[in-house]
Amino acid sequence: MIKIGILGVGTVGSSVxxxxxxxxxxxEARAGKKIVAxxxxxxxxxxxxGVDIKISNNPLDVIDDPxxxxxxxxxxxxxxxxxxxxxxxxxGKAVVTANKALLAYHRYELQQIAGDLPLFYEASVAGGxxxxxxxxxxxSANHIESIVGILNGTCNYMLTKxxxxxxxxxxxxxxxxxxxxxxxxxxxxxxxxxxxxxxxILASIAYGIDAKPEDILIEGIENISQSDVExxxxxxxxxxxxxxxxxxxxxxxxRVHPALVKSSNPISKVDGVMNAVSVVGDRVGQTMFYGPGxxxxxxxxAVIADIIEIARGNRGPMLGYKKGLESGLKLVNPNKIExxxxxKLKVIDKPGVLAxxxxxxxxxxxxxxxxxxxxxxxxxxxxxxxxxxxxQESDIIEAINGLKELDCVGDNVSMLRIVE
Amino acid sequence: MIKIGILGVGTVGSSVxxxxxxxxxxxEARAGKKIVAxxxxxxxxxxxxGVDIKISNNPLDVIDDPxxxxxxxxxxxxxxxxxxxxxxxxxGKAVVTANKALLAYHRYELQQIAGDLPLFYEASVAGGxxxxxxxxxxxSANHIESIVGILNGTCNYMLTKxxxxxxxxxxxxxxxxxxxxxxxxxxxxxxxxxxxxxxxILASIAYGIDAKPEDILIEGIENISQSDVExxxxxxxxxxxxxxxxxxxxxxxxRVHPALVKSSNPISKVDGVMNAVSVVGDRVGQTMFYGPGxxxxxxxxAVIADIIEIARGNRGPMLGYKKGLESGLKLVNPNKIExxxxxKLKVIDKPGVLAxxxxxxxxxxxxxxxxxxxxxxxxxxxxxxxxxxxxQESDIIEAINGLKELDCVGDNVSMLRIVE
Numbered sequence: 001m002i003k004i005g006i007l008g009v010g011t012v013g014s015s016v017x018x019x020x021x022x023x024x025x026x027x028e029a030r031a032g033k034k035i036v037a038x039x040x041x042x043x044x045x046x047x048x049x050g051v052d053i054k055i056s057n058n059p060l061d062v063i064d065d066p067x068x069x070x071x072x073x074x075x076x077x078x079x080x081x082x083x084x085x086x087x088x089x090x091x092g093k094a095v096v097t098a099n100k101a102l103l104a105y106h107r108y109e110l111q112q113i114a115g116d117l118p119l120f121y122e123a124s125v126a127g128g129x130x131x132x133x134x135x136x137x138x139x140s141a142n143h144i145e146s147i148v149g150i151l152n153g154t155c156n157y158m159l160t161k162x163x164x165x166x167x168x169x170x171x172x173x174x175x176x177x178x179x180x181x182x183x184x185x186x187x188x189x190x191x192x193x194x195x196x197x198x199x200x201i202l203a204s205i206a207y208g209i210d211a212k213p214e215d216i217l218i219e220g221i222e223n224i225s226q227s228d229v230e231x232x233x234x235x236x237x238x239x240x241x242x243x244x245x246x247x248x249x250x251x252x253x254x255r256v257h258p259a260l261v262k263s264s265n266p267i268s269k270v271d272g273v274m275n276a277v278s279v280v281g282d283r284v285g286q287t288m289f290y291g292p293g294x295x296x297x298x299x300x301x302a303v304i305a306d307i308i309e310i311a312r313g314n315r316g317p318m319l320g321y322k323k324g325l326e327s328g329l330k331l332v333n334p335n336k337i338e339x340x341x342x343x344k345l346k347v348i349d350k351p352g353v354l355a356x357x358x359x360x361x362x363x364x365x366x367x368x369x370x371x372x373x374x375x376x377x378x379x380x381x382x383x384x385x386x387x388x389x390x391x392q393e394s395d396i397i398e399a400i401n402g403l404k405e406l407d408c409v410g411d412n413v414s415m416l417r418i419v420e
Numbered sequence: 421m422i423k424i425g426i427l428g429v430g431t432v433g434s435s436v437x438x439x440x441x442x443x444x445x446x447x448e449a450r451a452g453k454k455i456v457a458x459x460x461x462x463x464x465x466x467x468x469x470g471v472d473i474k475i476s477n478n479p480l481d482v483i484d485d486p487x488x489x490x491x492x493x494x495x496x497x498x499x500x501x502x503x504x505x506x507x508x509x510x511x512g513k514a515v516v517t518a519n520k521a522l523l524a525y526h527r528y529e530l531q532q533i534a535g536d537l538p539l540f541y542e543a544s545v546a547g548g549x550x551x552x553x554x555x556x557x558x559x560s561a562n563h564i565e566s567i568v569g570i571l572n573g574t575c576n577y578m579l580t581k582x583x584x585x586x587x588x589x590x591x592x593x594x595x596x597x598x599x600x601x602x603x604x605x606x607x608x609x610x611x612x613x614x615x616x617x618x619x620x621i622l623a624s625i626a627y628g629i630d631a632k633p634e635d636i637l638i639e640g641i642e643n644i645s646q647s648d649v650e651x652x653x654x655x656x657x658x659x660x661x662x663x664x665x666x667x668x669x670x671x672x673x674x675r676v677h678p679a680l681v682k683s684s685n686p687i688s689k690v691d692g693v694m695n696a697v698s699v700v701g702d703r704v705g706q707t708m709f710y711g712p713g714x715x716x717x718x719x720x721x722a723v724i725a726d727i728i729e730i731a732r733g734n735r736g737p738m739l740g741y742k743k744g745l746e747s748g749l750k751l752v753n754p755n756k757i758e759x760x761x762x763x764k765l766k767v768i769d770k771p772g773v774l775a776x777x778x779x780x781x782x783x784x785x786x787x788x789x790x791x792x793x794x795x796x797x798x799x800x801x802x803x804x805x806x807x808x809x810x811x812q813e814s815d816i817i818e819a820i821n822g823l824k825e826l827d828c829v830g831d832n833v834s835m836l837r838i839v840e
C-alpha cells in the first residue's frame with residue numbers, strides 16, 4: 001500500500017483525495033498497489049474540506065510522517081514549497097507537484113536534489129493534458145523544433161469571448177472573475193506569467209534550457225482592443241495568448257505574448273478554457289495535445305497519474321535527461337527574436353502620411369507585407385494597419401520609436417506578433 | 421550501453437537504425453545510456469537497406485544473440501512474429517513492437533508471458549502520437565468513458581479527398597495506391613481491419629476487454645458514394661472512418677465504421693493522412709491527441725521512445741493494469757450497439773411512398789429525426805434521405821430489411837451511422 005500526504009487541500013488537493021477514494025479500484029488495478037490519501041496540511045484548519053483524511057496545519061505532520069510514501073505539493077508559492085519539497089526529498093519521500101511557479105524558478109536545483117527519488121509534475125502544465133509525459137517519454141527520440149501552446153485557460157476564455165462575441169476586455173475580465181476563472185488580481189494570468197512558468201518547464205524538457213521568467217519575453221493580453229479583434233476577424237486570424245519555444249539558427253527563442261494566428265492553424269480553433277500544445281519534432285513531425293488546462297478534477301487526474309507511475313516503480317530523470325541535452329544550445333536574447341508583426345497606427349489624415357510611415361519603416365529595415373487604411377475617422381485620425389515580413393524584435397521596436405517621432409503618428413502605435 | 425536487434429528492416433526498421441545513429445546524442449542524454457542498433461533480420465538479404473548494421477536472414481541471429489538487450493519486432497504478420505517474440509522473451513530480452521495485428525490477437529497471452537519483462541508497443545497505434553503512453557500513464561486515474569479515433573491514415577486521406585475535392589472512391593483509391601498510401605490489395609486499410617486492430621489495443625488499456633477482431637463490428641469505406649458525400653456537405657457533416665470504444669449501460673461498445681461527424685466536432689477537422697484520438701475520462705474530461713499516424717520516421721520515433729523507456733528502467737504492466745480493470749465490464753454484442761443513423765433510399769416516385777417508408781420505420785421502433793427528398797430523378801427513382809434518433813443496431817437492420825420488402829424501395833437502401 002502507498003500512502004499519500006497532501007500539502008494544500010484546496011480545490012485540487014480535495015479532488016486528489018476524493019478521486020483516490022472514488023476510483024480506488026481502477027487505480028489499484030493500474031498501479032498494482034492500493035493507494036490511499038492519509039493526511040493533508042492546510043493553513044486554515046477550521047474550514048471543512050469535504051474529504052475524509054487527517055488534516056493538520058503543520059507541514060511536518062506530513063513530511064516527517066514515516067508512513068507517508070509520496071508528498072503531493074499543491075500549496076502554490078515558490079520559496080515555502082521549495083523548502084518543504086527539499087525536506088520531503090531529504091526524508092526519502094517521492095514528491096508530486098502541480099506547482100509551476102516553484103518549477104519555473106527551482107527545477108534545476110530540484111532535479112539535482114531529487115537524484116534518484118521521483119519528483120513528478122505532470123499537473124504543472126496544461127492541467128489534465130499529459131504533455132509532460134509526451135515530451136519526456138513519447139517524443140524522446142526527437143530533437144524538438146518547436147512548442148507552441150495555449151497554456152492559460154483564463155486568457156483563452158477571455159480572447160475567445162472578445163473575438164467571437166465582441167465583448168470588451170473590461171467586460172470579459174469582469175465575467176471571468178465572476179465565473180471564478182480569473183482572480184481578483186488577475187495579473188498573474190492576463191499578464192502572461194502563468195503561461196511563462198509553464199512554458200519554461202516545457203522548454204527545459206525539450207531543450208535543456210535553464211531560464212527564469214526574468215530572462216524571457218512575457219507580454220499579456222491587457223492591451224488587446226476591439227480594433228485588434230476586428231482586424232483579426234477581417235483578415236482570417238484568431239488572437240491567442242501563445243507560449244512559444246522554438247529552435248532557430250541562433251538558439252532557442254522562449255516567449256509568451258498574444259499573437260495573431262491564421263485560422264487554418266489547428267491551434268487557432270482551441271477555444272474557451274481549453275489548453276492545447278503543438279509540438280514539432282524532427283522525426284515525428286507535428287503533433288498536438290488538447291484538453292482541459294485547469295479545474296480540480298482534471299488537474300487531480302494528472303497528479304494521480306504521477307502517483308501511479310511512482311507506485312509502478314517508474315523513474316527516469318526529472319527533466320527527462322541526465323546531462324546536457326543539445327550541447328551549446330542557448331536562450332536567444334528577447335531582442336533577437338524574429339517574427340512577422342502587425343502594426344496598428346492612428347494617423348492624422350493628411351497628404352504624405354503613408355509615405356512618411358512607410359519610409360520610416362524602410363529606414364529600420366522593416367519590409368511591409370500588407371497595408372490597410374480604414375476610411376472611418378476617430379477624432380480626426382484614421383486607422384492604418386500594416387503587417388510586416390519576418391524581422392527582428394529590436395528592429396521593430398526601433399521602428400516603432402521612429403514612427404512615434406512622426407508628428408502625424410505620435411504615441412498612436414501598437415504592435416502584435418503574427419504566428420503562421 | 422543498450423544493444424538493439426531489429427526483426428524486419430523495412431521502412432520503419434531502417435528509420436529506427438538511422439535515427440538511433442543520427443540522434444544518438446540526444447537519445448543518450450534522455451535515456452541515460454548509449455543505445456546502438458547492432459543487427460537486423462530481413463527476408464531478402466540482397467536488397468540494400470541503407471543502414472550500417474549487421475544484416476542476416478535468420479531471426480535467431482538476433483533472438484539468440486546474448487549481446488542484444490532489446491528485440492524490436494517490425495515484421496508484420498501474426499503467428500510468425502508471435503513465436504519469435506515469445507522466444508525473445510524466453511531469452512530474457514525486452515521487446516518493442518509496432519505490430520498491431522500481433523497485439524490484436526495475442527496481447528493477453530503476451531502480457532502473461534512477458535511477466536516483468538518490458539513489452540512495449542507505442543508505435544502500434546497511431547504511429548508517432550504517444551497515445552499508448554497517454555492511456556497507460558497520463559490518464560490512468562480515470563474511468564475511460566469513450567475513445568473515438570481516426571486510426572487509419574489511408575482511409576482518412578481518401579475520405580478527405582472525396583469530400584473536399586469531389587473525387588470518386590475509385591479514383592482516390594488509385595491515387596492513394598500510386599502515392600504508396602494504399603497497398604495493391606487495399607482491403608486491410610479500406611475494410612477497416614487495420615483501424616480495428618489498433619482500436620482493440622486501446623480498448624484493452626482503457627477497459628481491460630479481451631476481444632478479437634471477429635468479435636466486433638468492422639465496416640470499411642468501400643461503399644461510400646458521391647451521394648453520401650453530397651449529403652454530408654449539405655448538412656454540415658464530415659465522413660470519417662472512426663474507431664469507437666465507448667462505455668454504456670450494458671458494457672463496452674467496440675466498433676469501426678465510417679460515420680457522419682458534425683463539423684463542430686474537433687475530430688472532423690482532422691484531414692488527410694493525419695490521425696487523432698479523442699479520449700474522454702470521468703475526471704479529466706475531453707482530451708485529444710493529434711499527429712502523423714504512419715511514415716517511417718514518425719513510427720520509428722514511437723519505437724525509440726519505448727526503447728528509451730526501457731533503458732531508463734521503466735516497466736509497468738504491458739496493458740497498463742495488473743488484474744481485472746473494471747469488474748464485470750463486458751463487450752456489448754454488435755447488434756445491441758446504439759447510434760443515430762442516416763438512411764439513403766432510392767424510391768419509385770409515386771403517391772404514398774413516403775407514407776410506406778415512414779410507417780415501416782415506425783413499425784420497427786425507428787424514430788425519424790429529419791427527412792430530405794431530392795427532386796432530381798435517377799432512372800425513374802428519387803433520392804430519399806432520412807436521419808433517425810438514437811436506436812439499436814438490430815432494430816435498424818430489421819427496419820432496413822423491412823424497407824427492402826417494399827416494392828417502391830427494393831434493394832435501394834443503405835445506411836451510415838452518425839456520431840455527434
